[in-house]
Amino acid sequence: MFCEKCGSKLPDEAEFCTNCGASISGGNSKKVEKIEDDQIQLTVKLTFSLGYYVLINVITLVIFGIILLLYCGDIRVDSVWVLISEGILFFGSALIFGIIAPIIKKQYDSYTYDFYKTKVIYKDSFLNVSEKEVKYKYIREVTMRQTFIQKFFNLGNIVLFTNPETGKGRGNGILIKNVENVQDIYKNIKAIIDV
Numbered sequence: 001m002f003c004e005k006c007g008s009k010l011p012d013e014a015e016f017c018t019n020c021g022a023s024i025s026g027g028n029s030k031k032v033e034k035i036e037d038d039q040i041q042l043t044v045k046l047t048f049s050l051g052y053y054v055l056i057n058v059i060t061l062v063i064f065g066i067i068l069l070l071y072c073g074d075i076r077v078d079s080v081w082v083l084i085s086e087g088i089l090f091f092g093s094a095l096i097f098g099i100i101a102p103i104i105k106k107q108y109d110s111y112t113y114d115f116y117k118t119k120v121i122y123k124d125s126f127l128n129v130s131e132k133e134v135k136y137k138y139i140r141e142v143t144m145r146q147t148f149i150q151k152f153f154n155l156g157n158i159v160l161f162t163n164p165e166t167g168k169g170r171g172n173g174i175l176i177k178n179v180e181n182v183q184d185i186y187k188n189i190k191a192i193i194d195v
Contacts, residue, residue: 041192042115044158047180048108052153059149113176115192120160122174134174136193138162144186156182158189 002009008019015024110126120139123131139160146156160174179185 037117037119040114040116042185042188044113044115044176044179044185044189046108046111046176047155047178048105049153049155049178049180050105052149052155052178053104055149108178113174115189117192120174120193134160134162139193142186142190142193144182146182150178150182154180154182156186158182158186160189160193 003017003019003022003024005022006017006020008017010017010024016022017024107126111122111124113120113122118137119133119135121131121133123129139162141161143159143161144156145159150156155178158176158179160176162173
C-alpha cells in the first residue's frame with residue numbers, strides 16, 4: 001500500500017503515513033459507500049400492454065398468412081382474404097387471449113431492475129428465481145430504442161451495454177424491454193449511471 005498524499009510505501013495495516021502523517025483512507029470509506037449503496041435510486045419494471053401485444057401478433061399472423069398464400073400460388077385472390085381473416089380469428093384469439101398472454105404478463109410482472117448508486121440488480125422470479133448484479137463501472141453505454149408501434153403505446157426498450165470481459169448480463173448487455181414512459185426512465189438511468 002502507498003500513501004495517497006506523498007506516495008511513501010506503507011504496511012497494509014497502516015492507518016497513518018509514517019512519512020507525512022496523513023490519514024490512510026481504506027476501510028472506513030468503503031463501509032460508508034456500502035451503507036449508501038443499499039438505497040435504491042430507481043426501480044424499473046417491464047410493462048405488459050395487451051393492445052401492443054395483440055397488434056404485434058395480428059401483424060405477425062397477417063405476414064405469415066401472406067407468405068403462406070404466396071407460397072401456395074394456386075389460391076384465388078378472394079380466397080386469400082378469407083383464409084387470412086379465419087387464421088387471425090382462430091389462431092390469433094387462441095394464442096393471444098387464451099394461452100400465451102397471461103403467461104407473458106406474469107413473466108413481465110416478475111422482472112425488476114433496481115438501480116443503486118454504484119450497481120444495478122435485476123431479478124426474475126417467474127419460473128426460476130434469478131438475481132444478477134452489474135456494477136456501473138462495467139457498463140460502457142446506455143441506449144434507448146423505440147419502434148413505431150412502441151411509440152404509439154408509449155413504450156420502448158433500454159439497453160445497458162456491458163464490457164464483454166465481465167461475463168455479466170445477457171450477452172454483452174442488459175435489455176429492459178417495453179418500458180412505459182421510456183424517455184423519462186432513460187434520462188433517469190443515464191443520470192444515475194453517468195456514462
